[in-house]
Amino acid sequence: MKSINPATGEEIATHEELTQAQIDAALDRATATFASWRDTAMEERTALLSALADAYHDHRDRLARMATLEMGKMLKSALAEVDKCVAAFRHYAKEGPAMLEGGSIALSSGGKADLVWLPIGPVLAVMPWNFPYWQVVRFLAPCILAGNVGLLKHASNVQGVAALMQEMMGVAGAPEGLFQNLPIRSDAVVGIIADDRVAxxxxxxxxxxxRAVAEQAGRALKKVVLELGGSDPFIVMPSADLDAAVKQAVTARVQNSGQSCICGKRMIVHADIYDAFLERYAAAMAAVKAGDPFDEESDMGPLSSAEQRQNVQDQIETMKAAGATLIGGETMPGPGAYMQAGILTDVPVDPALMGEEIFGPIAMLFKAADMDDAIAIANAIPFGLGSSVWTKDAAEEARFVRDVQAGMTAVNQMLASAPEAPFGGVKRSGHGRELGPFGLHEFMNLKSVYRK
Known part of the structure; x- marks a missing residue:
């Protein structure tokens, strides 16, 4: 597997795939480590989480640089991502033990049922490249606290990141086998899910x-949590702070070069302020500077690969053929996978088009006649991950929170994940939750112990 710098097109490194014998050995290590780790005291688990936080903090520059080299993330954003991982490790170290206090329930028949949270075993994580540290840590931190062990199948283009995450476990003094990076292709995942050594x-x-992973997990009757992205609505009403909404709408599309699952992609603006919004938004997007991700003067780096940029260009052409108009969004010359930020207007309200998640710095802009129309446009796709609503009207806010079909809603701000709050979606954006106590409990056995 090759790591390619998307800013230059140059090869950084190659990484050897594991053989089947090496995969089997890794699964044996995971099984053996779980047998002992599940019995460790809570103090030992939280101490390891604190040590991991220290390791990521001490090596933050090196970690961030690798993410920037492998997938083009702005260095300042990569540093912020590492810091977010530190916060997650510290959160579960401090607050996690209280999340595992099961309590007890009085029974109408007499007696009680004590509730006990227990680990279930090795958990396989199949993770993407766009937030290569954070996506993994939001599974790994609760995994360690729960008493489980982790197996990572990371995206092939960020194997340098994956190797560094494995290294950080050693720096923190983790037992061998507690977390293992598996440099494998997607076709090897089927056999691992089916293996009895994976829980x-x-x-x-x-x-x-x-769909593929859920099907295999279903065949094996194993628990699965899915976060499948979406095409999130960003709704702006007349009472909103227009300047603040425009500013955040720009950030939503250029943060991580537009390659974020939960940042607004469909800007749904009330007709009364549509023209004013478009004028300011177009000017702000045109001012975005795409350039070297190591340069602090750049606003965004390249897309993660030339292939990903081509995917976005193909989506743009499909929408233009359906009647949409592109403002900006041109491909930039040179060896890197750069493109300018842009806006698609006049996109038909067609679920097939709107449901296309544009993983790049391109926004889709829609005009809504009223609140009902805005909600209808927001919900007219098969996905429901996040959403952002901009209004100073309390009744409108309550209606959006109730009726916009999404796992998360941000009010007068851009949506962002946090270690303390559950993260996940509805509809085809997946099921289950990460982070907070709910993410911790997803891969645990809630045992009822009946007593007289």
Whole structure:
């Protein structure tokens, strides 16, 4: 597997895939480590989480640089991502033990049932490249606290990141086998899911990948958590702070070069302010500077690969053929996978078009006649991950929270994940939750112990 710098097109490194014998050996290590780790004291688990936080903090520059080299993330954004991982490790180290206090329930027949949270075993994580540290840590931190062990199948283009994450486990003093990076292709995942040594699987990725993993997990009768992205609505009403909404709408599309699952992609603007919004939005998007991700003066780096840029260009052409108009969004010359930020207007309200998640710095802009129309446009796709609503009207806010079909809604701000809050979607955006106590409990056995 090759790591290619998307800013230059140059090869960084190659990584050898594991053989089947090496995969089997890794699964044996996971099984053996789980047998002992599940019995460790809570103090030992939280101490390891704190040590991991220290390791990521101490090596933040090196970790961030690798993410920038492998997938083009702005260095300042990569540093922020590493810091977010540090916060997640510290959160579960401090608050996690209280999340595992099961309590007890009085029974109407007499007696009680004590509730005990227990680990279930090795968990396979199939993770994407766009937030190569954070996507993994939001599975790994609760996995360690729960008493489980982790197996990572990372995206092939960020194997340098995956190797560094494995290294950080050693720096923190983790037992061998507690977390293992598996440099494998997607076709090897089927056999691992079916293997009795693996208890469950979590995936962040495309709808197609989610269907494949869910099917295999279903055949094996194993728990699965899926986060499959979406095409999130960003609704702006007349009472909103227009300047703030425009600013955040720009960030939503250029953060991580537009390659974020939960950032707004469909800007749905009330007709009364549509023209004013478009004028300011177009000017702000045109001012975005795409350039060297190591240069602090750049606003965004390249897309993750030339292939990913071509995917976005193909989506643009499909929408233009359906009647949409592109403002900006041109491909930039040179060896890197750069493109300018852009806006698609006049996109037909067609689920097939709107449901196409544009993983790049391109926004789709829609005019809504009223609140009902805005909600209808927001919900007219098969996905429901996140959403952002901009209004100062309390009644409108309550209606959006109730009726926009999404796992998460941000009010007068851009949606962002946090270690403390559950993360996940509805509809074809997946099922299950990560982060917070709910993410911790997803891969645990809630045992009822009946007593007189």
């Amino acid at each position: 469950a699987v979590t995936l962040t990725g495309s709808e197609g990948a989610g």
